[in-house]
Amino acid sequence: MDITQLQAGDSIFVISRNPHTQSVAEIQEASVVEHPDYPGRIVLFLFEEYIPLTEDYAMFSSYQEAEDMFNMYFNEPDIDTESLY
Numbered sequence: 293m294d295i296t297q298l299q300a301g302d303s304i305f306v307i308s309r310n311p312h313t314q315s316v317a318e319i320q321e322a323s324v325v326e327h328p329d330y331p332g333r334i335v336l337f338l339f340e341e342y343i344p345l346t347e348d349y350a351m352f353s354s355y356q357e358a359e360d361m362f363n364m365y366f367n368e369p370d371i372d373t374e375s376l377y
Contacts, residue, residue, distance in 0.1 A: 293351045298324045300334055305358035307350040307365075308338070317366050319358045322351075 293304070302324040310316040322338040324345070336343040343349075352358040 293353060295345055295347060295351070298334065298345065300324055300326045304336075305352045305355050306336070306338060307352075307358055307362055317362065319355065319362055321355075 298304070304322055304324065306320050306322045307317055308320055310318075320338060322336045322343075324334060325337045325342070327333040327335045327342050335345050336349070350358075350361065352361065
């Protein structure tokens with residue numbers, strides 16, 4: 293996603309990891325907003341916090357895009373348990 297194209301009022305989807313348990317990740321919707329303390333600065337509003345808008349986050353324009361990437365990286369493939377015996 294090209295973050296330079298984002299504008300206040302846009303909604304995006306972010307794959308975020310739990311900072312306490314790195315094996316736990318989830319898809320969250322975030323809003324692109326103007327920071328209330330710094331007019332003109334565009335930030336993400338996620339988890340009730342204003343977060344700088346940087347390339348450090350896995351951001352997607354649709355939930356489906358985020359879910360496809362999430363499944364590629366975080367879901368383990370189905371294991372055929374019968375073939376193990």
